[in-house]
Amino acid sequence: MITSSKRTPLTFLVHATVLFLVIIWTIPTAGLFISSIRDKNQLSTSGWWTALSTSEQRHVARAHEPKAQVQEGDRFVIRGNLFEGSAGEITKFGSSSLRPDEFDVGTVAELKKGETLQVLENGDYAFSSPVPWKGSRGDRIFYTAEVPPRFTLENYREVLNSEGLGKSFINSLTVTIPATIIPILVAAFAAYALAWMRFPGRALLVAAVVGLLVVPLQMSLIPLLKTYNLIGDFFGVGSKTYVGIWLAHTGFGLPLAIYLLRNYIVGLPREIIESARVDGASDFDIFRKIVLPLSFPALASFAIFQFLWVWNDLLIAMVFLGNDADHIVLTGQLRELLGSRGGNWEILTASAFITIIIPLCVFFGLQRYLVRGLLAGSVK
Template identity: 65%
Template sequence: MTLSGSFFKIGPARLFVHFAVLVIVIIWLIPTLGIFVSALRDKDQLVSSGWWTAFAGSSRTVAARLGQPDQQKQDGTVYVIAGNVLEGQQGRSIRAFGTRVQQPAAYKAGETADLGDGLSLTVNDDGSYRYTKTAAFGPDDGGRRVYISVATPPEFTLQNYKNVLTSEGIGQSFINSLTVTIPATIIPILIAAFAAYALSWMEFPGRALLIALVVGLIVVPLQMSLIPLLRLYNGIGSLLDAPSKTYPGIWFAHTAFGMPLAIYLLRAYIAGLPKEIIESARVDGASDFEIFTRIVLPLSFPALASFAIFQFLWVWNDLLVAMVFLGTDRDHLVLTGALNALLGSRGGNWEILTASAFVTIVVPLLVFFGLQRYLVRGLLAGSVKGG
């Protein structure tokens, strides 16, 4: 069967699904592409035009002044002031010009504008101009303001990222976020994996009650448990005479908030593993710890990766828990907190904001695309086989 033949045998429902997925992917990628392109653009071009015009150049209107009367020269019956309004600006060209702010592009480049009273002005696309008068220029004729529409070629730079990662303090916040996120992802996975195995394959009193409790804790809002957890954390800190704002504190906070979902997902997957494998290992004399580390853990990697994606993205994008347990001082401020502060202090600097935003999302993107093939396998296998 040829490729074209197999294509036309695809049903309309499947074609619709493929088309819908393609549309969703495009919609999801457009903002990311916009942030990436904007973060590489020159500041002036970013302000004057949208990111979709980045490869076609941009146009912006600026004001310039013509020469002074002492620069005039007589040319036949007229007096001329000549010069260049693009002095020192390489690679730019003029599309239009005007003498009034209400009509900054009243005349095309190269066109002669009649300004009245014997005055005329010609501005060429290379920036050279010829300002003429039928009589000698007086003091009131010098330094006349003109408005020019300047076309600039595409300009891309890494200076925005350099500014963000050095002078804006985002670099330190990036390290702080990694310091928080990596342990806060690994710790709940390790604990939840042991708990999930126990709830799946070990018989003990109250197991069903614990499973129901775990499911119930999933729906508890974070905001409801934040204050009791913080009071408990501060109480333990006071008894031990320990600092109140530490990384271990936020690690355990994120572990507590992520544990119910982790146990639920991992138990659903581990409970669906073939029973014969577990029983054969026990017959051979393997302990529960050996069964868990040598059999269950390797087979559960898709589920572990699924939860790792959820937990990493949630912790990386967190702001509330980080501000409560770490504070807002510069040495402990996470990336989301630094970006939030940047929005308040540099809200008009789009080049800084877009570069900061892309720095923020690049790590979650790498994690997601690196583990996404395990995401659906882990979730679907657990939902189908869960017992």
């Protein structure tokens, strides 16, 4: 292009602007990912951009029960460690929720009735009293600690097991794979017929496909739901089945599939198809042995589209598939979590990342085909 503008302020501006935009576009996803692998206490008290620095956290811990006390001279002492194995550095402590940072670390705090409490930097504490400790529960210790950054997969473990995301993941796969393959097969035959076979009404059908391309899904929901209910009652299986959603996704994906594949197939060289005809191949032979292998790029493009679309779909899944554990898909589960666990970012971020990881892999792995499909489907 305009090569003369090398190393000018304008070029610098272009680099800077693109860098700026790229940062804006990637930061939201990066923030999500980083947050999802942070310790959940750190996540809820400090921004993810501080993930690498030490954070100051306020905690409360309970000392050991009185039965753990030992007599040292004339005093009765309960000893233990607040961190119980994990790392950290305590700066302040206190024994009352009103003043959690009353004492500096290391000092021996004088409490009521001659009791004392000492907390060291490493979390070691010692409660001491002139009379034996009574009761069944230990006293609370409030402390402020400098906690080093901690990254963990605990959040993922939690959402996959207790929040049911693992099951949803499988549900999503169950919906997505057949709903990607079936429309390809149906559409490829139709696209070939619309591209290379001569019959009355062909132009009308092509126009219909183009028209249906933009029909809002919303139009279909109510009539289809009614029909599904009828069919479900008739067979006594309930209206929300996997077969039902596969077919729904197939139906809704078909206009784009036919349009995309027809555009590609009609562009195959006419002479190759005629040559096969002279060679004695029937339309079925030509489709199977010539057109299908040659259309691989278009088939791949559509497959990626349909995969992303079905995997990411919320609407159709909510209408045609139930919300029970055996059926709810990842997007549906994520939406439920947004409602029920709105403040628990460790759960939301990890869940969100699980829902987007497969599409992202598909995206980065097969981007070339995706772009090609987009171009074939739009620029015409």
